[in-house]
Amino acid sequence: MTTPNTPPDPSTESLWRPLRLLQASMDADIARIYSEARVEGIRPSYVMELLRLHARGPMTITELAESVGRTHSALSQKVAALRTAGWVRTVAGDDARSKKVELTDSARAVVGRLAAEWRATEAALAELEAEIPYPLSRVVGDIERALERRSFHDRIAEKLAEDPAWE
Structure with missing residues (x-):
């Protein structure tokens, strides 16, 4: 509500808010799939990096960031979250100055299910696009x-x- 002394709030208008809300709703549905399957501690936003590490093996944060099209800074934060959640660990790299990110045993135990969900999600999206x-x-x-x-x-x-x- 705008009063005579209150400037209008331009944030009440957004062409992209419906898209962000739609994506958040779809991510919540994916998270619900994990919860129903008792795959605990996985967020939809973690899956691409876990699948990439499974497919390509240990990578530096820079290599992982490049492979998923994210910045080093963004991936560094995500790797920290993945490490805290117990899905990845960092190990010594090819030289003393570098570290590589690798899957933990917990991640390796669920990565097949994550790949199945990814394929099912892509198929569901293709179905939606056809509609x-x-x-x-x-x-x-x-x-x-x-x-x-x-x-x-x-x-x-x-x-x-x-x-x-x-x-």
């Missing part, structure tokens, strides 16, 4: 091509240049 007239994967590709023509940064900067509040 809708304009699949999300097509939307993402179209947005990526539009951003190749003109970056999101440049689009935002142009709008800010037109807004006196940004001065």
Whole structure:
């Protein structure tokens, strides 16, 4: 509610909030699958890295980050969470200065189930995309091509240049 002395709240409008809420809801459903299967302590956000380590073996944080398309900083935080949860450990790397991330026995015991869930999730997503007239994967590709023509940064900067509040 806006009163005469209260500025309007621009955060009440969001074109992307429904997408974020949809993804959070779908992640909650995946987490529910794990809970029903008594796979405790796994979050949907952990699975890609665990599957990647299972498929490729121990990697440095840099190698793992590059393989999943994340920043070193983001992966460092995730590895810390995975280590705390007992899914990975760090071991000496190829030289004294490097460390590699590897799966723990607990992770190796459930990784087959995680791979099965990943395949089932991808199949369910393909099914969903077949039901809708304009699949999300097509939307993402179209947005990526539009951003190749003109970056999101440049689009935002142009709008800010037109807004006196940004001065």
